[in-house]
Amino acid sequence: MLSTDHLISIKELQKSDLELIFNTADEFKAVINRPIKKVPSLRDITVANLFFENSTRTKLSFELAEKRLSADIINFASSSSSVKKGESLVDTVNNILAMKVDVVVIRHSYPGAAQFLANEVQARIINAGDGAHEHPTQAILDAYSIREKFGTLEGVKVAIIGDIVHSRVALSNIFCLQKLGAKVVVCGPKTLIPKHIQSLGVEVSYNVDETLAWCDVAMVLRIQLERQEASYFPSLREYRTYFGIDRQRLEKVGKDLVIMHPGPINRGVEISSDVADGPFSIILDQVENGVATRMAGLFHVSEKIRK
Ligand code: CP
Numbered sequence: 001m002l003s004t005d006h007l008i009s010i011k012e013l014q015k016s017d018l019e020l021i022f023n024t025a026d027e028f029k030a031v032i033n034r035p036i037k038k039v040p041s042l043r044d045i046t047v048a049n050l051f052f053e054n055s056t057r058t059k060l061s062f063e064l065a066e067k068r069l070s071a072d073i074i075n076f077a078s079s080s081s082s083v084k085k086g087e088s089l090v091d092t093v094n095n096i097l098a099m100k101v102d103v104v105v106i107r108h109s110y111p112g113a114a115q116f117l118a119n120e121v122q123a124r125i126i127n128a129g130d131g132a133h134e135h136p137t138q139a140i141l142d143a144y145s146i147r148e149k150f151g152t153l154e155g156v157k158v159a160i161i162g163d164i165v166h167s168r169v170a171l172s173n174i175f176c177l178q179k180l181g182a183k184v185v186v187c188g189p190k191t192l193i194p195k196h197i198q199s200l201g202v203e204v205s206y207n208v209d210e211t212l213a214w215c216d217v218a219m220v221l222r223i224q225l226e227r228q229e230a231s232y233f234p235s236l237r238e239y240r241t242y243f244g245i246d247r248q249r250l251e252k253v254g255k256d257l258v259i260m261h262p263g264p265i266n267r268g269v270e271i272s273s274d275v276a277d278g279p280f281s282i283i284l285d286q287v288e289n290g291v292a293t294r295m296a297g298l299f300h301v302s303e304k305i306r307k
Helices: 015-032 057-068 089-097 113-120 136-150 168-179 208-214 236-243 247-253 283-306
Strands: 046-051 072-077 103-108 124-130 157-161 183-187 203-205 217-220 258-260
Touching: 015 057, 015 136, 015 168, 015 283, 046 057, 046 089, 057 072, 057 103, 057 124, 057 136, 057 283, 072 089, 089 103, 089 113, 103 113, 103 283, 113 124, 124 136, 124 283, 136 168, 136 217, 136 258, 136 283, 157 168, 157 208, 168 183, 183 208, 203 208, 208 247, 258 283
Parallel strands: 046 072, 046 103, 103 124, 157 183, 157 217, 183 203, 217 258
Antiparallel strands: none
8 A cells, every 4th residue: 555645756765665566567558469459447436637738648558457457437627628718727626526536646837836726625546747847657657668778777877868947757756765675866958947946865966977987777868849939048059059958979899878758759859869769768668667656556546445
């Protein structure tokens, strides 16, 4: 059983919660590779997927995970809802819950939206990304994918490279990877690294070549142009020259690195196509593992409803 009622942030999870989710994900990964990919684990549980921000991977993998677990599901997109007529978040969710919904999966641009809902409404909440705060299920699937590659997270050297300051993926991964014993360096231009990030126990590098030489795993993050109000670097071309991960840069390192990216990718900016699609990339394994790990998260959050 998880130590928390909801799945809102990695910060509040214990190492044992993460290990529990991984072990359950192992079972579900075996299930979804069988000819019959469904189990009845969430029969009679109703899940609402509330996406107030765009998503491809997270939305579809939650939906598929719920279907594989035999849950009843409803999907909500704010762009076609009464939010457009001014309905508040709490009113929207309470109206959805009146239809006897047990679990709410929410993505919202407001950091803290998932915790706010957990405080205000009667349902189990899963955070599918809240502003630049956390994206816990992304960090879980990332750590699970590293564990699959190395057998453990203990001692694995992970570099998170790119737009750290706007990234909920970076923050959740820093908490998650460190709880599981990995060593973490964040790397990028000074302007894209939060000032006091060392207080989270990570090291900071502004030199991508040195960072690549150090790490076992390069987790490349998207330049989030849509969240950047100011100019954080002179041009995309300069970003690519100094921080972009391409084949030439990897060849200079002279060792095999695991390449990750949470998606969506800006091809030719933070990562070149030959690296994203190359032999060391596990980007599509991350997407595949999103289904099994989200099945595990949904299963353990819903376990609490049945108690
Ligand atoms: N990694 C991720 O959260 O992708 P989406 O925005 O497509 O869900």
